[in-house]
Amino acid sequence: MIAARGRPFPLRFFEYAGGLVELLEDSLRYILTLRFRPSQVLSQAYFLIVQSLPIIVLTSGFTGLVISLETVAQAVAYGFSNLIGGSVAYGTVRELGPMLTAIVFAGRAGAAITAQLGSMVVTEQIEAYQSMGSSPTKVLVVPRLLACVIGLPMLTIFADIIAVYGGYYMAWLQVHLSSHAYWNSVQNFIGFDDFAKGLFKAAVFGLIVALVACYEGFRTQGGAEGVGRVTTQAVVTSIILIFAFNFALSFVLFR
């Protein structure tokens, strides 16, 4: 998206955005008319979502630990220990949970999608689907898109819960904060709607990761080198878009 390729940036930007929208439209045609195989969505969900669980658990766990670590020292020093649970939960559920999960997901699942589709382009498998009158969008994009849009919010639920528990563990470890004080603070600071809005963000990020990954994969040119190039590009582009959309969504949802 950023790499210079001769033509002016605005032109390439709109071309890229148009390509993503076109891919989305094409996919929605199959999704809304239910022309996809649930079994394929499940097998993609297993590979993309379930197998991402360990890394999500690790990253969100450490995030919860570190927020709590930073907050506890400050809060105790200024006598605000009733804010600890709230600040961990607030930051996690509304911002860090969805966003960090999405970024880790872009690196793991997004890259996997692009590399797989890219090597299918290089080995003529995509053209083979087309030559048999099948739509690659229907066969390859739709199951991945659905798995990501449904699955990333689920991963985010895990991430939120683990981060908030991690925060509690850290607070207990440092200052023996009572569980009552921590969870009370959590409840005072966030409501169900914060949680739901965070999950909505996650669904949008899932859509971004899947669309960009598939689009880049289909754009592959050349051999193994080309696959490497688009895979990097897919991760970079989706991370940029995740940041941008996170800002825009927070602006709209949390005002």
Added chain:
Amino acid sequence: MVLRSDDVDTSVMVSSADRETAAAPGIPPPEDVAMSMQHAYLLYGKKTVLSDCSLDCKRGEVTCVIGLSGAGKSTILRLINGLRRPQGGHIYVNGSDIVGLPERDLIEVRKKMGFAFQGAALFDSLTVTENVSYPLYEHTKLSPDEIEKRVDDTLESLGLSDVADRLPAELSGGMQKRVGFARAIVNEPEIILFDEPTTGLDPIMTNVITDTIRTIQSKLHATSVVVMHDMPSVYAIADNIAMLFEGTIIASGPAKDFRRSQNPIIQQFLQGSEVGPIPL
């Protein structure tokens, strides 16, 4: 379709002298011509691959397209299948022009065509049997039993029964190629496109493949377009031969006349000589 079938910059189109032939209305071919490519132009970026390329394939006959590597032979097959769109010219398949057809209508055209790719292009997550049955499940209303029988017969005729349950990665290149071949013909298509079906195969398998092409030909009365380099195989199967050179078909005609052609380019190609008009 979402795949941009080409990164075409239409502004560079074709040179002005050629523009008239490219824009000229197509002429629907006679009934006995199953595929007619007329004045096709194809560019990748600024690189011209085909320019004013015309080729007719008679119904029920085998047309072999020969030419140097990188000449654009695979590109011709992709145009016929609608996988690429030419920047100019017309391509008639069974009497109707497929250039400009929307993707949805191209699907109908493609269902009646088989395409055996140069690199086999097998779906690497599916077994041999699943690969070969794919077009039948997609496009026919055959029962699973009928599909199984059809697939078994096809695999057997190509000596692939033993590997039916393997994954493509577990097969040799030659075997993969035969599976790709099986997948292209299992649907009994009207038009079959073979991209270098014998390249990389041993002499015995080469014979099996050329025999199979001839058998399918007499059984299905299909129209075959075969890209090949290896001249003995070409003479074994071709009814017609067309030679692609510098983006255009420089000569085409019945196989028996081709050998006697006085064209120095053709003579050099047939003899595999290093000296002659073909730049190395």
